[in-house]
Amino acid sequence: MSAGKKGEDSAKKTGIRYEQTAADFLQTQGFKILERNFRCPAGEIDVIAQEGEYLCFLEVKFRKEENRGTPQEAVDKKKQRRISKAALYYLMKKGLADTTPCRFDVVAIRPEKITLIKNAFPFKR
Numbered sequence: 001m002s003a004g005k006k007g008e009d010s011a012k013k014t015g016i017r018y019e020q021t022a023a024d025f026l027q028t029q030g031f032k033i034l035e036r037n038f039r040c041p042a043g044e045i046d047v048i049a050q051e052g053e054y055l056c057f058l059e060v061k062f063r064k065e066e067n068r069g070t071p072q073e074a075v076d077k078k079k080q081r082r083i084s085k086a087a088l089y090y091l092m093k094k095g096l097a098d099t100t101p102c103r104f105d106v107v108a109i110r111p112e113k114i115t116l117i118k119n120a121f122p123f124k125r
Helices: 003-028 077-094
Strands: 032-040 043-051 054-062 102-110 113-121
Touching: 003 032, 003 043, 003 054, 003 102, 003 113, 032 077, 043 077, 043 102, 054 077, 077 102
Parallel strands: 054 102
Antiparallel strands: 032 043, 043 054, 102 113
């Protein structure tokens, strides 16, 4: 196995582990997990969950060290556009009305704590 492939596998395993950590955390906060790792031609959404009346599209980001920035800083404008497009695809696929209240949240994971950032960026339909 090449060094690049090995690194990708390790990063994928780390991502899966922290997405599970995030899902567990969200459930303790009252979220109902609907989907994980939703993939479509428009992109991927780590977690789709229901909180009250809101359909929440959640991005999970982990940072071990701050020299690469905070976890939430990793959700840049380009990433936000991809998540938004994937969310629109999900809404259309599920036949959900334009009036479904939606929200984009970020679960920022650091070794010492988990932070939920609700309404991390706006949803432009």
